[in-house]
Amino acid sequence: MNKQTLSFQAEVKQILHLVTHSLYSNKEIFLREMISNASDACDKLRFEALNDASLYEDAPNLDVRVSFDAAAKTVTIVDNGIGLSSEEAVANLGTIAKSGTREFMAALQGDQKKDAQLIGQFGVGFYSGFIVADRITVESRRAGAKPEEGVRWSSEGAGEFEVEPITRAARGTSVTLHLRDGEEEFLSGWKLKSIIGKYSDHISLPILMQKEEWDATAQKQVTRDEWAPVNKAAALWARNKSEITTEQYNEFYKQLSYDSEPPLAYTHNRVEGRTEYTQLLYIPAKAPFDLWNRDKRGGVKLYVKRVFIMDDAEALMPVYLRFVKGVIDSADLPLNVSRELLQESRDVKAIREGSTKRVLSMLEALADSADAAEKAKYAAFWKDFGAVLKEGVGEDHANQERLAKLLRFASTHADEGVSFADYVSRMKEGQEAIYVITADTLAAAKSSPQLEIFRKKGIEVLLLVDRVDEWLLAHLYEFDGKPLQSVAKGAVDLGKLEDEAEKKHAEEAAAAFKPVLDRLKEALKDRAKDVRVTTRLVDSPACLVVEEGDMSGHLARLLKQAGQAAPKAQPILEVNAEHALVKRLDGNAHFDDLANILFDQALLAEGGQLDDPAAYVRRVNALLVS
Ligand code: ADP
Ligand code: MG
Numbered sequence: 001m002n003k004q005t006l007s008f009q010a011e012v013k014q015i016l017h018l019v020t021h022s023l024y025s026n027k028e029i030f031l032r033e034m035i036s037n038a039s040d041a042c043d044k045l046r047f048e049a050l051n052d053a054s055l056y057e058d059a060p061n062l063d064v065r066v067s068f069d070a071a072a073k074t075v076t077i078v079d080n081g082i083g084l085s086s087e088e089a090v091a092n093l094g095t096i097a098k099s100g101t102r103e104f105m106a107a108l109q110g111d112q113k114k115d116a117q118l119i120g121q122f123g124v125g126f127y128s129g130f131i132v133a134d135r136i137t138v139e140s141r142r143a144g145a146k147p148e149e150g151v152r153w154s155s156e157g158a159g160e161f162e163v164e165p166i167t168r169a170a171r172g173t174s175v176t177l178h179l180r181d182g183e184e185e186f187l188s189g190w191k192l193k194s195i196i197g198k199y200s201d202h203i204s205l206p207i208l209m210q211k212e213e214w215d216a217t218a219q220k221q222v223t224r225d226e227w228a229p230v231n232k233a234a235a236l237w238a239r240n241k242s243e244i245t246t247e248q249y250n251e252f253y254k255q256l257s258y259d260s261e262p263p264l265a266y267t268h269n270r271v272e273g274r275t276e277y278t279q280l281l282y283i284p285a286k287a288p289f290d291l292w293n294r295d296k297r298g299g300v301k302l303y304v305k306r307v308f309i310m311d312d313a314e315a316l317m318p319v320y321l322r323f324v325k326g327v328i329d330s331a332d333l334p335l336n337v338s339r340e341l342l343q344e345s346r347d348v349k350a351i352r353e354g355s356t357k358r359v360l361s362m363l364e365a366l367a368d369s370a371d372a373a374e375k376a377k378y379a380a381f382w383k384d385f386g387a388v389l390k391e392g393v394g395e396d397h398a399n400q401e402r403l404a405k406l407l408r409f410a411s412t413h414a415d416e417g418v419s420f421a422d423y424v425s426r427m428k429e430g431q432e433a434i435y436v437i438t439a440d441t442l443a444a445a446k447s448s449p450q451l452e453i454f455r456k457k458g459i460e461v462l463l464l465v466d467r468v469d470e471w472l473l474a475h476l477y478e479f480d481g482k483p484l485q486s487v488a489k490g491a492v493d494l495g496k497l498e499d500e501a502e503k504k505h506a507e508e509a510a511a512a513f514k515p516v517l518d519r520l521k522e523a524l525k526d527r528a529k530d531v532r533v534t535t536r537l538v539d540s541p542a543c544l545v546v547e548e549g550d551m552s553g554h555l556a557r558l559l560k561q562a563g564q565a566a567p568k569a570q571p572i573l574e575v576n577a578e579h580a581l582v583k584r585l586d587g588n589a590h591f592d593d594l595a596n597i598l599f600d601q602a603l604l605a606e607g608g609q610l611d612d613p614a615a616y617v618r619r620v621n622a623l624l625v626s
Helices: 010-022 029-049 086-092 101-109 116-122 125-132 189-199 246-257 339-344 346-367 372-395 397-406 420-425 442-446 449-457 469-475 500-512 514-523 553-561 591-605 613-625
Strands: 004-007 064-069 074-079 133-141 150-155 160-166 172-179 207-215 220-229 265-271 277-283 300-304 307-310 325-330 434-438 462-464 482-486 530-533 542-545 572-575
Touching: 010 125, 029 064, 029 074, 029 125, 029 172, 029 189, 029 307, 064 189, 086 150, 086 160, 125 133, 125 172, 189 207, 189 246, 246 265, 246 277, 246 325, 265 346, 277 346, 325 346, 339 346, 346 372, 346 397, 372 397, 372 469, 397 420, 420 434, 434 449, 434 469, 442 462, 449 542, 462 469, 469 553, 500 514, 500 530, 514 530, 514 572, 514 591, 542 591, 572 591, 591 613
Parallel strands: 064 207, 300 325, 434 462, 434 482, 530 572
Antiparallel strands: 004 160, 064 074, 074 172, 133 150, 133 172, 150 160, 207 220, 265 277, 277 325, 300 307, 542 572
16 A cells, blocks of 8 residues: 545535635634544544453553644644544545535635634534644554554645555554644644633543743743643533533533534533433524434433443433533443433433423523523523424423423514413403414414404414424413414304304394305305305405314415325305405306405415416406406
C-alpha cells in the first residue's frame, strides 16, 4: 500500500467551500469540535472495551492533549481513544453519511449565518478545522490493530485528500492543524486554555496541556514537558447542584445541543429508590431544524456510571418529548446494556416514566407561574413546540390529563394562549360541552359558517388549526368531565343554551320548509347524505357537517394530502331557511343549479376543493345572466 490521493465526496466539497469562505465569527469553535471528536473516540473505546478489555493495551487512562508549535505554526490535538483504520479514515473524513448536510448548507446560506457555532450540530464538525487551517494532518491507529497498521490522512481542504500507511506505536489519533496566515492568535497556551475553559470544561475526560514558564534569559514563555489538566474533567451532572452555577449549566447545554441560545429551563436531580439515577434535562428555547423528524437521534444521552452508552435512547424519552436534551446516568444498569435490553428493562421503564414526569413538571411550573416572565417563557415554548407536545395526548395515556392542561389554543375569544381551564372558566350558564372547530388556517376557522350561531350567542369556540389537532381530537374526548364537541359534526345541539321559543320556531320553520327540503335531497342525492334545516347559521345560506361518527372533511383532506386513502363519507348539507338565497329556492326555475351552488359554496367555505370547478362556474354564470 502506497500513498493514495482521493477526491472528497461532492457534499464534503460543498461544506469545505462554505467553511473556508463563509465562516468568520466564532472561529475558535474548531477546538471544541476537535476535542469533542477526541472525547467521542474515547467514549467509543470505553464502550468497545466493555467486551474486550485488551483494547486498552497498556494505556488504560484516557485523555486528550492539546499543544502548539509557534515556529511550525501548528496546533495539535491528540487522543488515545478508539483511533481510525485506513478504511475508516477514508470513509469518515472523506464522506458524510448523515442527512444533516443539506440543512446545514441551507442554514449557512441564510443572511446572518456567518457564524461557525452551528457546525457541530450537523455532524460535520471535523471540517471546521479548515476555518483556521490550510492543511490538516491526521495520524491514527485503531485500538487493537498492529502498529504498522496506522494511517496518515492529510488535506488542504479543497477537493482532495491523501492517505498513506504509517507505523504508529500509540493507539488513538492526533490531529495537526497547520494554521493559515493571520490565525497566529491560536499559538498561545493562554488562548487555547481559555477556549477550552469556555467550551470544553465539562468534558468528563482530562484535557491536558503542557505547563508554561517564563524563561528570564530568553525573555519568553517556554513550555515544559509536563502535562497538566486544564479542565475540571468531572461530569457536570455528577457534581453537586449547589456547586454548579447557571452559567455552567447553560454552557453544558450548549455543548450537548449545539444551540447558541441558553435553554428555557432545566432540571437536575438525583433520583433514589428502587432504581437510582441522575437526570439533567433541558428544554431548549427554540425548535431545532429537525424537530419534525420523528426518527432522529434522541437528545438524551444515556450513561451508566459515567460511561457513555448511547444517544439514540428513545427508550429514555417518549417521542413527543424529542426536543428535550440532557443526560441520564444510571447506577443500576449493566455497563454492557444492549438496545434490546434497554427496551425491556424495568429500570429503564422507571427512568423513562420518572424523566417524563420531570419534564412535564418543568413545563407546568412555567405555565402556571405567577411570574409574568416565566409565563411568557411558556408562551414562547408553546409557539415552537406546542404541536409536538400535542402528539403526547395520543401517545402517552398515563399523562393525558397533565398534557391536556398544558395545551393552548386559539379561540373565538383570543388568538392564542387559551387553555382548557380558561375556556371552562368562561363557559356559559347551562353550557355542557367544549366547542371546537378544525380548519387549515386561523382565518378559515374564524370565518367558518358553523360558528355563526355560537358568535351570536357569545359562546366561545376553540379554533384548532394545527395538522396534529385532528389526531388530538381522535384521542381526547373530554376535559374536566366536559366533552369536546366539534361544531362541524352532528346536528347542532346547544342543549340548555337554546330556549324553548327558539326550539319551537326552528321546528316550525323546518316543517314549513319540508317540500323544498325534499326537492333538495333529490337534487343532491349523489353528493349529500342528507339535507336538513339548521339553526346554526346566521349569515350564511348553507354549510356542510358530517355525522357524529364520520371523519371530518378537514381530516379527510389532510389524509388525502398525505397520500392516504380516506374512506369517503358523504357530508350533510345544512341550510339556513331564513336566508334570502334559500328562500328563493321555492318554485325557482333553476332549482337544481341553485341547489348545487349551495352545496359547492358550502364546500368552498370550509376549505374543500370542488370535484368539478368548471360545472360550478357554468352554473353561477347561468344564474348571473338569467
Ligand atoms: P461527528 O463527530 O458528528 O460524527 P465530525 O465531522 O466531527 O462528525 O467527525 C466525523 C467523523 O470522523 C467521526 O464520526 C469519526 O468517525 C471520525 N473522527 C474524527 N475525529 C476523530 C478522532 N479523534 N478519533 C477517531 N475518529 C475521529
Ligand atoms: Mg464531531
